[in-house]
Amino acid sequence: MSLLQIKNLHVTVGGHEILKGIDLKLNPGEVHSIMGPNGSGKSTLAQVLARRQTYEVTQGEVLFNGKDLLAMKPEEAACEGLFMAFQYPVEIPGIGNTYFLRSALNAIRKYRGEDEMDAMDFLPMFREKLKLLEMDEKLLNRSVNEGFSGGEKKRNEILQMAVLQPKLAILDETDSGLDIDALRIVAKGVNGMRSPERAMLVVTHYQRLLNYIVPDYVHVLVDGRIVRSGGAELALELEEKGYSWTETEARQTPVSA
Amino acid sequence: MTTAIQNVQDYLENFTEFEKRATGRNLPWLRRLRDDAFARFCEVGFPTTHDEDWRFTNVSAIARTPFLLKEKGKIQLSKKDLAGGAIEGAPAQLVFVDGQFVRECSHFANLPRGVTIAGLKDQIANNPDAIEAYLGHYLDTRRDPFSALNTAFAEDGAYVHVPRGIVLDGPIHLLFVSTAADVPSMMHPRNLLVFDTETQGTVIEEYVSLGSGTVLCNSATELIAGESATVSHYMIEREHKEAFNISTLRIQQGRSANVTSHSLLLGGGLVRNNVHPVLAGEGGECLINGLFLGDGRQHLDNYMHVEHASPHCSSRQFYNGILDGHAHGVFHGRIVVHKDAQKTDAKQTNRNLLLSDDAQIDTKPQLEIYADDVKCTHGATIGQIEENALFYLRSRGIDEISARRLLLFAFASECLDRMQPGAARDHSERLIHEHLLSVANHLPGQSSHTQTERSWEEVG
DSSP, X not given: OOSXXXXXXXXXXXXXXXXXXXXXXXXXTOEEEEEOOTTSSHHHHHHHHTTOXXXXXXXXXEEETTEEGXXXXXXXXXXXXXXXXXXXXXXXEEEEHHHHHHHHHHHHHHHTTOOOOOHHHHXXXXXXXXXXXXXXXXXXXXXXXXXXXXXXXXXXXXXXXXXXXXXXXXXXXTTTTOOHHHHHHHHHHHHHTOOTTXXXXXXXXXXXXXXXXOOSEEEEEETTEEXXXXXXXXXXXXXXXXXXXXXXXXXXXXXXX | OHHHHHHHHHHHHHXXXXXXXXXXXXXXXXXXXXHHHHHHHXXXXXXXXXXXXXXXXXXXXXXXXXXXXXXXXXXXXXXXXXXXXXXXXXXXXXXXXXXXXXXXXXXXXXXXXTOEEEEHHHHHHHOTHHXXXXXXXXXXXXXXXXXXXXXXXXXXXXXXXXXXXXXXXXOXXXXXXXXXXXXXXXXXXXXXXXXXXXXXXXXXXXXXXXXOSOEEEEEEEEEEEOTTOEEEXXXXXXXXXXXXXXXXXEEEEOTTOEEEEEEEEOOOSEEEEEEEEEEOSTTOEEEEEEEEEEOTTOEEEEEEEEEEOSTTOEEEEEEEEXXXXXXXXXXXXXXXXXXXXXTOEEEEEEEEEEOSTTOEEEEEEEEEEOOSSOEEEEXXXXXXOOHHHHHHHHTTTOOHHXXXXXXXXXXXXXXXXXXXXXXXXXXXXXXXXXXXXXXSOSOTTXXXXXXXXXXXXXXX
């Protein structure tokens, strides 16, 4: 059974149709990349999967682990094993990083019928993950993302992913705003989490990230539709020819909406 | 008008009875203080919303209710009833039941030598000379009818005197308990806190209820901070929702004195919290920090009146409010900079979260500046729980109610962060936590209140 199955997904925002029939299937162990120009619907897809309620699904179905994902609240999707690394991680003054992440982990463990983790067990594990992402321990005592640089915020997303160990990780433009060193660290963190049980959906505008996180499949999203799918080499082709190449193709496909 | 006259008649009867038996009635200075204050109250009566200071708070429910002074000697309360009311790490706790000092329930043996701590009534009876120079010298009975009323009935409360150079380790806890009342009853606790030169200490005034019934608690505290004294004051209101609570804190700051006022309004039906510091000596600093959490039909009014009377003083006001249900919050921040108070640095910030469509906040800055070289800023925000932050927390597996509660606690903890670490702050943190657990247990649109509560305009 595939881990994520998207069938004919249509999504509108404020009366505008953004996704116009997406079909996609991810099996455990696979890394897929969604590439596309600005405004193509990449982030919308990521947010709908993470169950943001501002989007209206008008048609289609999404199965996550065989369950109806579109019927889930964000917290239920998370507890079922879905994780989205935000394009713009939110600053939350007054809530400590450590406290937040332990609360999240325990909420998920509780949902799965596991024992909650106390601070004594949590901290050593957390410290180890911090090291993996080359993050300063000082961040332990700071509020969630408050005063973090852009790079620190993105690393913090991957840190959370490393702690929460999801079945499906969606990375929403995790590369944007990262310098090459931060990009390498983030990629190392992500690659370290590739496993036969886990699938990843890497959403990006640029091919650069895919040099470090090499996907099994690449899909090109243009104007709310997947216009092309292929292997990792498709990303290189896209880099060479630019999105205009696929956009031309998209325009040649008749639009029914 | 008829109600006003009838009302003054009720108070006259109360006052006449009170004067016949009040401790200190034979002291000419104290008698004059009470008489003058009562005359002033009769002259002006209760304020109305036409008064600028009371524009957002209608006290007609208080004015219409015939309150009786709780009689002496009817208190039946054991230490057991008060269990849980203690603060760990407080070297002194004074318990007042219906406004009267209860020695059996209090302890204050662990204070440094030289510190005087007593019920005000005992102090008036035993050594009135020590307080004559302070009592009633600072509270503004001309402008505020409730202060006048308190002074007219001033008898019991706490008296604390910390002599020069003494540093108190833990907080002095003043616990005011109101008990069940068959008929509407009133009390007027009066506190006098005198901190001499180069002293340091913390005082917590906490108001709680045991049992229900309409009660008016109209307290007034004069806090004198001498030269270079560092004093923290906490006002914690957590009475039941039938309670009217009017409190006035009048702070007199000497040269280079540093005073912090923290207010925590969690309970009470109609609450008015007056904080009135006067920076009377050069180089004084004052921080006024507050948090008010209202739901149901609570009305929580914070009236600040910061007076800069000397040069080179700074004041900071930070008030955060969270309002749910039909709660109504008020923040009125008045800053007066006198003519000679050059180099004044005054700042005022009021931040509010409204959790329901029916919750309401009135926030009003009022700057009166008569000096020319000053820095005064003010700002207010009114918002809701940030959807982005809520989604972020939920996307990590935290359910919506817990996520909302976390965000509320984060907002509230801005006020906690301004408190010095220690017993008083730990106590405040615990109370805020418990309060949010008990109120923030529903999603917007679903009321947690099944019983209908009265609006204060409807009472009477």
